[in-house]
Amino acid sequence: MTTxxxxxxxxxxxxxxxxxxxxxxxxxLRPHLTDADEFAELVRAQRREGYRLVVAFDEKDRLVSLAxxxxxxxxxxxxxxxxxxxxxxxxxxxxxxxxxxxxxxxxEARRLGCAxxxxxxxxxRHDAHRxxxxxxxxxxxxxxxxxx
Numbered sequence: 001m002t003t004x005x006x007x008x009x010x011x012x013x014x015x016x017x018x019x020x021x022x023x024x025x026x027x028x029l030r031p032h033l034t035d036a037d038e039f040a041e042l043v044r045a046q047r048r049e050g051y052r053l054v055v056a057f058d059e060k061d062r063l064v065s066l067a068x069x070x071x072x073x074x075x076x077x078x079x080x081x082x083x084x085x086x087x088x089x090x091x092x093x094x095x096x097x098x099x100x101x102x103x104x105x106x107x108e109a110r111r112l113g114c115a116x117x118x119x120x121x122x123x124x125r126h127d128a129h130r131x132x133x134x135x136x137x138x139x140x141x142x143x144x145x146x147x148x
Contacts, residue, residue, distance in 0.1 A: 009097060009102050019043045019070070022055055025066045032144045043068075051084065054104055056097040063096035064089045064113035067105055071112060083119035088118040093127075102135045 014022060018093050023036040033039050043053060056065040068085035068133065083105060102117075109117050120127050120143045 009059070009100055010056060010061070011100060012057070014053045015056055016040075016044055016047065019053060021063055022047045023055060025055070025087050025089055026068075026085060027062060028089060029085055044071075054101060054108075056101055058092060058095070058097070061093075064078050064092035064095075065101055067098075067101040069105055071114070077118060080116045080118050081105055081112070081114070083117065087118070098128075098131055099135060102131075105111040105116075 019040040020036040021037045023033070026039060027033050033042075043051065046068075049073075051068060052068045053066060055063050055066050055067075058064045065088040066085065067083055069083045070078070070082050072082045086098055086101065089101045103115055117137075119132070119137070121132065
């Protein structure tokens with residue numbers, strides 16, 4: 001599905017063959033990724049688990065933002081879309097690309113009959129938190145993790 005909004009922004013879902021196009025944008029969020037081919041292989045593995053990658057292109061057809069998500073069902077939330085990754089190039093931040101992707105994901109959740117959209121966000125990402133809250137997200141819980 002490809003859509004355009006009033007700001008001549010194009011949103012499209014990437015398939016396996018063009019995944020590496022999103023490497024530079026993903027690296028802004030996941031700096032431990034250092035190789036585009038390795039990134040594409042990791043995404044390919046995640047696709048087997050339902051991972052999808054949707055991207056936003058600016059008015060000059062540059063890929064500037066992405067959202068990686070999956071359709072999940074669990075006991076606490078029922079069927080929902082879970083956003084694993086949301087990233088925008090620094091030069092394109094504040095221009096509405098991530099918000100447009102969040103609206104696209106909301107529409108896809110409705111289309112799939114999901115009860116909602118969920119995501120986790122690192123505690124120091126205050127700009128991202130403002131976007132999520134402005135987009136209708138709430139903070140219903142803390143996420144705990146530990147290494148083993």
